Amino acid sequence: VAVCPDCSVIYLSTVNEAVGRWGDDDIPYGDYPCLNTNGEPESWFACDSIWRSYDNGDTWERVFHGDWMGYEDYGWPLLRLPCDTDEDCCTVYLGLAGKDQMFYSRDCGQCWNEPPTTKINIRDFAVESDNIVYLINNEGEFSMSTQYGRRWSDPVDTGIDSGHTISACCNEDLIVVAGYGDEAVAYSSDGGETWEQTAELPGSSDDLQA
Secondary structure: OEEOOOOOOEEEEEOOOOOOOOOOOOOOHHHOOOEOOOOOEOOOOOOEEEEEEOOOOOOOEEEEEEOOOOOOOOOEEEEEOOOOOOOOOOOEEEEEEOOOOEEEEOOOOOOOEOOOOOOOOOOEEEEOOOOOEEEEOOOOEEEEEOOOOOOOOOOEEOOOOOOOEEEEEOOOOEEEEEOOOOOOEEEEOOOOOOOEEOOOOOOOHHHHHO
């Protein structure tokens, strides 16, 4: 879920769950999540969706959908807004965790663009401004784009063993990347050009994950 700071717009991503198999006559069409234009079940996961609400969640409109979760691999849909978003709040990004696909909309979700694939698989990503996007993969590598994801930088090592979450401080070139458990935290104060690491966090991984 991604919520505009002034609470004027809420964006929500959902995924469908498998409900049956092809040729399973015991499951009526009405129990399938999506039907094609012929009224037949299209697939198990073909309608993972992005929703938008202008009234605090009372009503929702589906503004985008895709077959993102699949069977062979997964693409959990993550939504992010620019951290400098104020009342406008019409640029929204969708990144598929575990894959190299990202989409963006500059008109509050009405039309979506798919830039070229990222150079590393997405574990998490952060959006500093309308056009600046930072992402990490599971190995803690970092890549960025200053052109709405249309051109990605070569991956760089942040110096930590794994990547879990990434956050950016708007207009200050500060980026923070956290790994798993009690691993060190990596941070950059120059927009991802160079990286430093903290000491490992105190406590055990089990304590931090509890």
